[in-house]
Amino acid sequence: MKTAHSCCCRAAFDALRSGRNGVSSQDCGKISGCYTTARDETRAGGAGNGDLRDQPHRSSLLIVFPDQGDRSCSQFRVDEAAKKVLPAPGIQPVPSQFDTIGVEAALRIKDKQPDTVITVLSLGPDSFRDTIKHCLAMGADEGVHINDPAVNGADHWATAEVLAAAIKKLEPFDLIIAGRQAVDWDMGIVGSTIAEILGIPVVTIAKDIQHNDGRVTVERVLLDGFETVEAPTPAVVTVSNELGEPRYPQLRQIMMAAKKEVKPWTLGDIGISAPEKRITLEALFVPETKVETEFIEGDTPQEKGEKLATRLREAKLI
Amino acid sequence: MASGTLVIGESTEDGKLNPVVPELIGIGSRLGGPVTVALLGSGVEGVAQEAGAFGASKVFVIDDAILKDYQGDSYVPIAERIAKEVNPAVILMGQTMMGRDLAPRLAQRLGTAVAMDCVNFEMQGDKLIAERPCYGGSARARYTINGMPQIATVRAKAQEPAERDDSREAEVVKQPAGVGEGDVRTRIVERRKEKAEGVRLEDAKVVVSGGRGLGGPEGFKPLEEMADVLGGAVGASRAVCDLGWYPVANQVGLTGKVVTPDLYIAVGISGASQHMAGISSVKNIVAINKDPDASIFKSSRWAVVGDWKEIVSGFTEKVRQLKASG
Ligand SMILES: Cc1cc2nc3c(=O)[nH]c(=O)nc-3n(C[C@H](O)[C@H](O)[C@H](O)COP(=O)(O)OP(=O)(O)OC[C@H]3O[C@@H](n4cnc5c(N)ncnc54)[C@H](O)[C@@H]3O)c2cc1C
Ligand SMILES: Cc1cc2nc3c(=O)[nH]c(=O)nc-3n(C[C@H](O)[C@H](O)[C@H](O)COP(=O)(O)OP(=O)(O)OC[C@H]3O[C@@H](n4cnc5c(N)ncnc54)[C@H](O)[C@@H]3O)c2cc1C
Numbered sequence: 001m002k003t004a005h006s007c008c009c010r011a012a013f014d015a016l017r018s019g020r021n022g023v024s025s026q027d028c029g030k031i032s033g034c035y036t037t038a039r040d041e042t043r044a045g046g047a048g049n050g051d052l053r054d055q056p057h058r059s060s061l062l063i064v065f066p067d068q069g070d071r072s073c074s075q076f077r078v079d080e081a082a083k084k085v086l087p088a089p090g091i092q093p094v095p096s097q098f099d100t101i102g103v104e105a106a107l108r109i110k111d112k113q114p115d116t117v118i119t120v121l122s123l124g125p126d127s128f129r130d131t132i133k134h135c136l137a138m139g140a141d142e143g144v145h146i147n148d149p150a151v152n153g154a155d156h157w158a159t160a161e162v163l164a165a166a167i168k169k170l171e172p173f174d175l176i177i178a179g180r181q182a183v184d185w186d187m188g189i190v191g192s193t194i195a196e197i198l199g200i201p202v203v204t205i206a207k208d209i210q211h212n213d214g215r216v217t218v219e220r221v222l223l224d225g226f227e228t229v230e231a232p233t234p235a236v237v238t239v240s241n242e243l244g245e246p247r248y249p250q251l252r253q254i255m256m257a258a259k260k261e262v263k264p265w266t267l268g269d270i271g272i273s274a275p276e277k278r279i280t281l282e283a284l285f286v287p288e289t290k291v292e293t294e295f296i297e298g299d300t301p302q303e304k305g306e307k308l309a310t311r312l313r314e315a316k317l318i
Numbered sequence: 319m320a321s322g323t324l325v326i327g328e329s330t331e332d333g334k335l336n337p338v339v340p341e342l343i344g345i346g347s348r349l350g351g352p353v354t355v356a357l358l359g360s361g362v363e364g365v366a367q368e369a370g371a372f373g374a375s376k377v378f379v380i381d382d383a384i385l386k387d388y389q390g391d392s393y394v395p396i397a398e399r400i401a402k403e404v405n406p407a408v409i410l411m412g413q414t415m416m417g418r419d420l421a422p423r424l425a426q427r428l429g430t431a432v433a434m435d436c437v438n439f440e441m442q443g444d445k446l447i448a449e450r451p452c453y454g455g456s457a458r459a460r461y462t463i464n465g466m467p468q469i470a471t472v473r474a475k476a477q478e479p480a481e482r483d484d485s486r487e488a489e490v491v492k493q494p495a496g497v498g499e500g501d502v503r504t505r506i507v508e509r510r511k512e513k514a515e516g517v518r519l520e521d522a523k524v525v526v527s528g529g530r531g532l533g534g535p536e537g538f539k540p541l542e543e544m545a546d547v548l549g550g551a552v553g554a555s556r557a558v559c560d561l562g563w564y565p566v567a568n569q570v571g572l573t574g575k576v577v578t579p580d581l582y583i584a585v586g587i588s589g590a591s592q593h594m595a596g597i598s599s600v601k602n603i604v605a606i607n608k609d610p611d612a613s614i615f616k617s618s619r620w621a622v623v624g625d626w627k628e629i630v631s632g633f634t635e636k637v638r639q640l641k642a643s644g
Binding site: 078085155156157160180186187188189192193195196197201202203204205217221222223224225226227228229230231232240241242276277278279280281282283284285286287289291292293294295296300301302303304305306308309310311312313315317318 | 390391414415418419422423425426427430431432433434435447451452453454456457458459460461462463464465503504505506507508509510511512524548556559560566567572573575580581602603604615616617618619620621622623624625627628629630631632633634635636637640641
């Protein structure tokens with residue numbers, strides 16, 4: 001019953017964190033045996049372990065996100081020699097779209113369970129602080145910013161290893177939410193890799209997350225429909241745009257966010273050294289596309305449509 | 319020493335070999351060395367010899383009811399076990415629902431890396447060079463993986479399938495799943511298909527797609543009519559799927575479907591790189607857009623500038639006439 005044990009430890013930790021003294025830390029191991037029983041009695045309406053039963057469910061969510069300007073369209077230039085993408089001048093970095101969606105997913109859970117604590121965790125250079133602040137203004141509670149020159153240019157696996165180590169330090173938690181992929185490299189690796197490192201389940205490409213009683217119910221987007229999947233927590237869920245629009249911070253929230261804490265961490269604080277890279281970017285370039293375009297002319301739109309049909313017939317395409 | 323290619327294959331829901339598998343075998347054969355295929359699923363044994371006909375020298379079959387629906391917790395340990403047994407230099411799978419989920423987890427278990435959604439490959443010595451679109455398809459990146467095995471997922475229809483030769487036979491090795499219900503932490507509660515009527519997007523010879531420029535969900539009616547006359551299927555941009563104008567199952571692009579029709583007609587679609595990622599191998603693109611500078615025109619063979627409504631009605635009417643006259 002590994003799961004029951006870790007659940008219990010979380011309940012104990014939660015009690016400590018929320019300043020209630022229902023469970024003491026020494027009790028943790030002891031209670032693990034009776035935790036599920038207490039739950040069962042509660043459900044049966046019995047008068048079981050009162051301390052545990054009265055415990056408000058306090059879940060801690062971790063959201064991870066990178067800094068990515070929305071330079072997904074044509075607003076950038078590729079420096080082939082440096083193998084880097086340079087954003088067009090004046091483009092401000094904003095959180096990657098899938099990650100504000102991740103914050104939105106967490107906030108929807110918090111809307112239902114107000115005692116939820118949302119931690120925003122990110123690994124990146126100084127500029128990431130602003131994106132963390134943006135997420136705090138959206139309604140997240142606290143931020144952790146891992147900023148260490150030793151992991152500059154970290155690949156996905158180094159990123160995942162550092163984030164996983166930081167998450168262990170932030171235990172206990174119920175849910176880790178990541179984007180299904182970031183808008184620049186589009187790999188979709190970090191979330192699942194963190195789950196593997198931590199040895200917890202992962203459900204990818206979510207459009208809805210319900211969090212209840214030690215489990216998540218996730219609606220996944222499939223190519224031809226949807227799938228509802230349940231998993232015990234702690235778990236990792238990666239979110240997709242089908243979840244819906246992330247909320248936009250109001251001025252008051254932006255001002256409140258200024259007071260929220262963003263912890264600056266280095267690798268030393270987490271107690272790991274820079275992980276090795278596993279992948280090498282050999283080249284980055286803009287592929288050539290050469291298409292001769294024929295503009296169909298006509299006096300009226302109707303006529304242009306007719307001419308298009310004729311041209312496609314001549315080309316034997318229809 | 320690690321050598322050859324292991325393809326993690328899959329079947330379609332109706333029990334056929336997924337069309338991406340012959341493409342993966344084709345890539346593996348071109349890279350050199352033997353190609354081994356692992357088929358995981360329920361009722362997949364029947365397609366093992368088909369993988370052989372496409373050129374696999376050995377096919378592992380893990381056929382078990384527990385593998386009926388893809389779940390990472392049941393598939394990952396089996397893939398890990400076979401990878402260790404085969405010890406390949408390269409592992410390939412499709413950028414399918416399975417591949418997207420399985421590949422990163424397998425890479426972590428094997429202590430290696432994966433390049434996702436690749437479109438081109440080359441072998442230099444024992445180093446795999448994997449090319450993939452990034453920045454939503456506006457740029458290309460070439461990667462090498464520092465360790466072994468080198469894993470990649472492959473975009474559907476990016477590469478030619480291997481040629482089928484039914485006189486070829488593969489050695490078929492059946493193995494038990496070796497995972498039980500207790501190993502699977504996730505549970506599929508429900509699966510809902512969005513029903514697609516008529517021709518499947520992926521199989522259609524003509525695809526007519528609509529974007530935000532249609533102005534509303536009712537704009538899809540004339541497009542459906544147009545697709546009907548052409549014997550094609552209807553696609554959509556993500557903008558309109560997000561707005562709820564058309565089902566997500568019809569989304570074309572990076573996070574939707576990759577389509578390869580002979581003719582693609584984009585109506586009221588701006589041509590964002592993520593949309594174009596879904597039609598990157600289509601030769602004949604027609605764009606109808608009121609903005610003469612719309613970026614979709616850069617990739618279009620035929621361009622029609624103007625309000626879509628009358629253009630489409632004129633077009634559909636004319637096609638009807640042309641078809642009626644043979
Ligand atoms: C060889 C190589 C060199 C690289 N060099 C750099 C570099 O110099 N600078 C740079 O910015 N990036 C660099 N990257 C990319 C970087 O490693 C991140 O992994 C990348 O931003 C994630 O892109 P993705 O879409 O592939 O991520 P995915 O694997 O798709 O990640 C999806 C989700 O994981 C989470 N996530 C990913 N990265 C982070 C993070 N840093 N902090 C918090 N959450 C995160 C987010 O929730 C994100 O939505 C490099 C990648 C490679 C392969
Ligand atoms: C990570 C990521 C993944 C994505 N994945 C996908 C994906 O898979 N598929 C996808 O499509 N998008 C995807 N996108 C979104 C993509 O960037 C674009 O936002 C989207 O494709 C735009 O859709 P659209 O062309 O319909 O809308 P718009 O960009 O708003 O374009 C509408 C067009 O209609 C034209 N128009 C307007 N009125 C008329 C009229 N009356 N007659 C004719 N033309 C008219 C306009 O000139 C304009 O060009 C993704 C984005 C990200 C960041």
